[in-house]
Amino acid sequence: MVRQPPSSPLLAVLLEQYEHDGIQTCAADGICSSSCPVGIDTGTLIKELRRRERTPREEAAGLRLAQRYEAVERVARGGLRAGHLAASVLGQRAVAEIPAAVRRRVSTDLVPTWPASMPPAAPGRLPDTSRDGTAAVYLPACINRIFGNPGALASHPTLPEALVAVSARGGLPLWIPGDAAGHCCATPWSSKGYARGQAYMARRTAAALWRWSDGGALPVMIDASSCAHGLHTDVAGSLEGEARERFEQIEILDSIAWVHDRLLPRLEIGARAARVAVHPTCSAGHLGLTGRLVAIAERLAEEVTVPVSTTCCGMAGDRGMLHPELPASALRDVDRELGGRHFDACVSSNRTCEIGLEQETGRPYASFVLLLEELTRR
Numbered sequence: 001m002v003r004q005p006p007s008s009p010l011l012a013v014l015l016e017q018y019e020h021d022g023i024q025t026c027a028a029d030g031i032c033s034s035s036c037p038v039g040i041d042t043g044t045l046i047k048e049l050r051r052r053e054r055t056p057r058e059e060a061a062g063l064r065l066a067q068r069y070e071a072v073e074r075v076a077r078g079g080l081r082a083g084h085l086a087a088s089v090l091g092q093r094a095v096a097e098i099p100a101a102v103r104r105r106v107s108t109d110l111v112p113t114w115p116a117s118m119p120p121a122a123p124g125r126l127p128d129t130s131r132d133g134t135a136a137v138y139l140p141a142c143i144n145r146i147f148g149n150p151g152a153l154a155s156h157p158t159l160p161e162a163l164v165a166v167s168a169r170g171g172l173p174l175w176i177p178g179d180a181a182g183h184c185c186a187t188p189w190s191s192k193g194y195a196r197g198q199a200y201m202a203r204r205t206a207a208a209l210w211r212w213s214d215g216g217a218l219p220v221m222i223d224a225s226s227c228a229h230g231l232h233t234d235v236a237g238s239l240e241g242e243a244r245e246r247f248e249q250i251e252i253l254d255s256i257a258w259v260h261d262r263l264l265p266r267l268e269i270g271a272r273a274a275r276v277a278v279h280p281t282c283s284a285g286h287l288g289l290t291g292r293l294v295a296i297a298e299r300l301a302e303e304v305t306v307p308v309s310t311t312c313c314g315m316a317g318d319r320g321m322l323h324p325e326l327p328a329s330a331l332r333d334v335d336r337e338l339g340g341r342h343f344d345a346c347v348s349s350n351r352t353c354e355i356g357l358e359q360e361t362g363r364p365y366a367s368f369v370l371l372l373e374e375l376t377r378r
Contacts, residue, residue: 050193
């Protein structure tokens with residue numbers, strides 16, 4: 001592309017192909033840096049290329065979404081309810097064809113598909129908790145405020161309900177702020193190249209975390225590994241001066257670290273599951289938590305399977321819904337490796353990753369916390 005003159009027909013073709021093959025179908029999760037001998041993160045490059053593609057009008061739209069994110073969450077839950085209601089009347093195949101038709105007319109990079117594994121909406125109300133005597137602030141990730149449990153599992157307890165319940169059992173009660181809705185790790189904006197939306201959400205969430213944690217006196221726990229990683233990267237990287245100094249004083253914990261390091265030693269586990277499959281996410285790897293996730297699973301099950309073909313699941317938030325060929329390719333060997341074996345549970349630590357895993361393997365992947373709550377229930 002560099003060698004072509006601006007008017008080159010070949011350059012136009014290459015740019016068109018690279019838009020799909022390089023920019024739109026990159027997960028941008030940076031997991032490639034863990035395999036690169038010199039740690040090159042091409043995901044960062046792709047995010048910058050996406051940012052350069054954004055027009056002022058698109059940036060303004062991204063900012064408006066960030067400013068109205070609580071309403072966006074409500075609309076997303078409403079869309080899920082409407083979609084599942086339509087599927088119950090018209091059938092899954094008919095409902096899936098509606099976004100497919102829109103994608104053909106609008107853009108496959110803007111309109112998501114409706115996969116068969118699309119979960120129902122999460123409840124619009126988070127569990128009631130108390131600030132008094134709390135051990136940590138609990139910010140349920142927006143993906144867990146929007147998406148409920150897999151359809152094949154019971155709708156309750158939801159992940160926030162299970163995490164609140166099991167933490168209370170361990171004597172470490174959690175507090176969910178009443179204004180948690182509308183706050184986010186800013187990753188949806190950074191991964192898509194919306195700089196203004198990312199900056200706004202980072203400042204908003206950082207200020208809320210400082211307020212909720214009483215100036216860093218309480219740790220903050222979040223229940224999705226990609227969101228915990230996003231707080232450490234996309235939020236922290238967008239702050240400057242006093243805001244950055246304050247943010248660095250807040251202890252931010254992923255649910256894996258919360259359970260493994262603080263909660264699990266306080267819990268009594270009853271009869272263990274026979275066999276559990278585990279999918280460590282890219283973000284868990286970035287955070288150095290893969291080993292701890294497997295260790296938790298080993299406390300909960302007699303046999304734990306982590307497919308040797310496990311890499312990035314290809315979902316990258318909603319990227320796998322925009323381009324279903326990504327999880328289909330990324331998980332093809334995982335599906336074959338699990339084969340016809342029975343598992344009592346299939347667990348991970350990120351809701352959108354679990355949706356992709358269910359879509360490609362046919363198994364209802366869910367947070368490891370749901371299994372932990374079940375096995376410690378008295």
